[in-house]
Amino acid sequence: MQRETGFCVECRDVTSYTLQKKLVKKMIRGEELTFEITCAICDRCGEFMSVPGIIDLNVREVDEQYRKLKDLVTIEDIYTLMKLYNIGKAPLSIVLGFGEITITRYLLGQVPSKEYSDVIRNALFSPEYMEQKMLENKDKIAMSAFKKSMTKVNELKNIFTVSNKMIGVISYIFERMDEVTPLMLQKLLYYIQGFSFALNDREMFIENCEAWVHGPVYKDVYNIF
Structure with a gap:
């Protein structure tokens, strides 16, 4: 187990601590769920310590576990989708049928609904699906953005020959x-x-x-x- 030092408010002193995994319950969208997060435990008194970076780490841990539990796309999935089709945040939002800043919010950490997540995942794994969405919303984005993305769609359709x-x-x-x-x-x-x-x-x-x-x-x- 990893041991570092930090200030323990209970001991009122700089003490060593151990990083341990603990189960915590959190309410998310009206549902109580259990997550495993990393905690800093004082080696002297056994109480929790607040050490640099631990809160950000916990936020990432909960986010990753929640997305996996609910089968939701990750931020990395969205970046991959943008790269695959050479499309920006706003045009992608419009093409998928979302509000113009929806993808931007998701990239900043907002968790998508299952419905919107499935739309993103379908576009990520099916060039045919992305082509359908592109054609449905062709008139809502700039022609230059449409042409760039459609070029990528056609390239991927030629690659994705599997069932x-x-x-x-x-x-x-x-x-x-x-x-x-x-x-x-x-x-x-x-x-x-x-x-x-x-x-x-x-x-x-x-x-x-x-x-x-x-x-x-x-x-x-x-x-x-």
Whole structure:
């Protein structure tokens, strides 16, 4: 366990403290939820200490756990979406059918509703969905912004040749695992397909794998990542 020093208001002295994980209950949107946060515990009296950076850390911990619990997109997801389609905050908000400053608020930390989160996630994982939203709101954004984003949409449509079922499985893997290498992803997809045949007597997705030097590979997935 990590030990540092800080001022303990109970001991009225500079003492060492230990960072420990504690469960806390918080009310969010009228619902009481339990989160695991990092706390600084005085080694002398055992009371909580306020040390530099601990509040910001707790805010991030609660935010990450809440988004994961409610299956909501992260700030990083939104930045990825903007980069994928070469689109700014305001145009993206309008294209997705939100208010003009909605994406800006989300990037500043506001947590989206499940409905808005699903819209963002659909755009992130489906160029066809993004194309549909772009065409629906074409007249509401500048033509230059529309053309730039549509160019990216068409590029991604040419890359994303895998089925929606495959994209769904990949999204599920990414959601459940902290880190997935391209090689690990290929092996997981191979095992998932095998288990589907063994347990359900049917394929999970329509793609066929190829035998490469380091094992089974779904070529289109390989090209994407």
